[in-house]
Amino acid sequence: MSKTEIVEGYTPNFEGWVQEFHEWQTRIGFDPAWLGDYRFEIRFDWISAGESIEFGDFEGMPKWSRRMQIPQQNIRDAIITMISVQGDTEFASVEQQNHLLATAPTEYDRKSALRIMCEEQRHGWQMAYLLCTYFGEQGVREAAKLLERNAQDGTRLLGSFNAPIDHWLDFFCFTHFIDRDGKYQLKMLSTSSFQPLAASMGPMLKEESFHLGTGANGLRRIVKAGVIPTSFLQKYVNKWVSTGLDLFGTDESTSAQWAYVYGVKGRYDERESNNDADRDHLNEASRGLYFDEIKAEMARISKGRPEGDPELYIPSDKFNRGIGKYSGKLYTVTGEDFEGTEEEYAEYLASVLPSDEDERKLVEEYMAPGVEWIQYREWKG
Amino acid sequence: MQTHALLNVNRDLLSPFFERVPELFDKYHNDPESNPELYEELLYKIHRPMTIEMLDMIDDWMGLEHRRLNKDQDLMLRLFLLAIRYPDTLLLESLDDVIIEDVRRISAYLHFTSHTYTIWDQDTRKGLKLLGFDIPDTERADPFIYGAYVGTIELIKDLAPFTCFLEHDVPRQRLFQAAIAQFGREA
Numbered sequence: 271m272s273k274t275e276i277v278e279g280y281t282p283n284f285e286g287w288v289q290e291f292h293e294w295q296t297r298i299g300f301d302p303a304w305l306g307d308y309r310f311e312i313r314f315d316w317i318s319a320g321e322s323i324e325f326g327d328f329e330g331m332p333k334w335s336r337r338m339q340i341p342q343q344n345i346r347d348a349i350i351t352m353i354s355v356q357g358d359t360e361f362a363s364v365e366q367q368n369h370l371l372a373t374a375p376t377e378y379d380r381k382s383a384l385r386i387m388c389e390e391q392r393h394g395w396q397m398a399y400l401l402c403t404y405f406g407e408q409g410v411r412e413a414a415k416l417l418e419r420n421a422q423d424g425t426r427l428l429g430s431f432n433a434p435i436d437h438w439l440d441f442f443c444f445t446h447f448i449d450r451d452g453k454y455q456l457k458m459l460s461t462s463s464f465q466p467l468a469a470s471m472g473p474m475l476k477e478e479s480f481h482l483g484t485g486a487n488g489l490r491r492i493v494k495a496g497v498i499p500t501s502f503l504q505k506y507v508n509k510w511v512s513t514g515l516d517l518f519g520t521d522e523s524t525s526a527q528w529a530y531v532y533g534v535k536g537r538y539d540e541r542e543s544n545n546d547a548d549r550d551h552l553n554e555a556s557r558g559l560y561f562d563e564i565k566a567e568m569a570r571i572s573k574g575r576p577e578g579d580p581e582l583y584i585p586s587d588k589f590n591r592g593i594g595k596y597s598g599k600l601y602t603v604t605g606e607d608f609e610g611t612e613e614e615y616a617e618y619l620a621s622v623l624p625s626d627e628d629e630r631k632l633v634e635e636y637m638a639p640g641v642e643w644i645q646y647r648e649w650k651g
Numbered sequence: 652m653q654t655h656a657l658l659n660v661n662r663d664l665l666s667p668f669f670e671r672v673p674e675l676f677d678k679y680h681n682d683p684e685s686n687p688e689l690y691e692e693l694l695y696k697i698h699r700p701m702t703i704e705m706l707d708m709i710d711d712w713m714g715l716e717h718r719r720l721n722k723d724q725d726l727m728l729r730l731f732l733l734a735i736r737y738p739d740t741l742l743l744e745s746l747d748d749v750i751i752e753d754v755r756r757i758s759a760y761l762h763f764t765s766h767t768y769t770i771w772d773q774d775t776r777k778g779l780k781l782l783g784f785d786i787p788d789t790e791r792a793d794p795f796i797y798g799a800y801v802g803t804i805e806l807i808k809d810l811a812p813f814t815c816f817l818e819h820d821v822p823r824q825r826l827f828q829a830a831i832a833q834f835g836r837e838a
Binding site: 273274315317318453457460471472473475476479483486487491645646647648650 | 657694695697698699764765766767809810812813816817820822
């Protein structure tokens with residue numbers, strides 16, 4: 271059972287950062303008036319976080335609740351990196367998406383997207399709070415960088431968070447595939463040996479479930495509306511799945527292994543699993559669970575398609591990968607070796623991924639004003 | 652009120668329930684008798700301005716006969732549904748006796764027109780009792796009894812750990828109402 275603690279007072283370090291945050295909002299064009307009565311709060315669920323380190327070399331010892339309790343500098347550095355990467359993605363997604371509010375297909379979608387952006391900013395606040403409050407000068411520097419890097423300049427830490435989100439189909443794919451990856455990352459940190467990080471994850475995960483639900487529902491509503499053919503939608507699924515899979519990191523990752531040894535980041539199913547972790551293949555194991563989950567979700571999304579439209583599917587995990595053992599190799603969407611030259615493969619990719627002409631057609635024809643390309647839904651609070 | 656409610660929470664009763672929320676929800680909501688497809692359709696099809704046909708669709712899903720209301724009563728009902736805002740339940744007092752006498756029906760209308768209200772259901776009431784919250788039985792949409800029912804489910808939702816929320820695509824009030832109903836049904 272969990273009862274969320276809401277932090278009432280902030281340290282001077284964090285208050286200084288909050289000033290910079292307001293400047294960041296202005297810089298990226300996010301009008302604070304859009305927040306309405308939403309308040310950014312720092313929330314902890316200490317009960318879910320647990321008291322004892324749950325895995326790794328320090329298993330059974332009390333979780334660390336202050337920097338000086340962390341036994342080695344390299345473990346502190348690993349925790350700071352984890353928090354910084356998480357915070358970086360939160361602010362990046364707002365930079366990528368806030369321009370979409372002006373073109374929302376319905377009021378429900380506008381409010382949903384706005385709620386997501388508010389909550390992503392709150393998650394960014396939470397990560398900045400951890401850095402400023404627990405990690406001294408080093409943390410303050412890293413927190414400042416969360417607002418200095420920018421998705422539109424391509425300087426965010428992870429590739430997916432520098433990719434442009436030009437329209438609402440990309441928004442729904444992003445929230446379905448990339449926020450779902452976010453759910454995995456947050457859950458893997460929810461068992462962390464650094465207690466304030468673990469305690470941050472419960473409230474964030476409750477909010478994150480709405481984000482990926484928005485993505486899945488959005489895609490389902492597009493399929494049901496039947497205006498955009500599923501063969502066309504499939505290209506966007508092909509585009510986003512490989513990005514989502516890459517976000518889990520490299521195969522046989524040593525940094526994932528060290529994070530596990532330190533107890534900083536566990537497996538997705540750390541508390542549920544009865545097996546010992548395969549420390550050499552931690553990223554692969556989480557990626558595999560994610561891959562199974564998105565396949566099942568896509569089958570559900572595809573159910574509502576108009577008669578005669580082909581079923582949507584998740585492309586092979588070998589297709590179009592940017593990192594790992596399949597990276598740089600030529601595979602089809604169904605995972606077979608591509609027979610042909612690199613030029614022929616480029617042509618093949620153009621046929622299975624969205625082209626400039628597809629982008630034009632999507633925005634100017636399928637999503638043209640007056641076209642009901644997505645099933646209507648009302649905001650009901 | 653929140654303090655009073657929290658002081659009366661029995662953690663030992665709630666913890667085993669929270670461990671089973673996703674499974675309990677799935678059993679109840681996806682039971683063919685619950686007609687989950689139609690439920691999910693209604694989330695989209697019921698919207699402002701509420702029409703008589705929309706309310707009929709809710710009656711059909713609930714397995715209720717259509718309302719027998721005169722024109723004025725129908726209008727009163729639809730104005731009520733447009734006016735009420737969560738967490739208010741006192742506005743129920745403004746309804747005609749004919750309408751207010753059926754808590755199941757009115758709670759279903761409230762749920763589909765404003766998702767933060769929950770459907771009144773005997774299994775859910777039984778489940779709440781098992782969790783330490785004894786909500787009196789009633790046929791009438793009493794603002795205080797229905798208010799306590801909705802507020803208790805909201806409190807349980809607030810206390811639930813994140814693991815309860817990971818897999819669902821219905822409003823959270825439905826997630827918890829359905830899980831509590833299954834918990835009550837199994838007793």
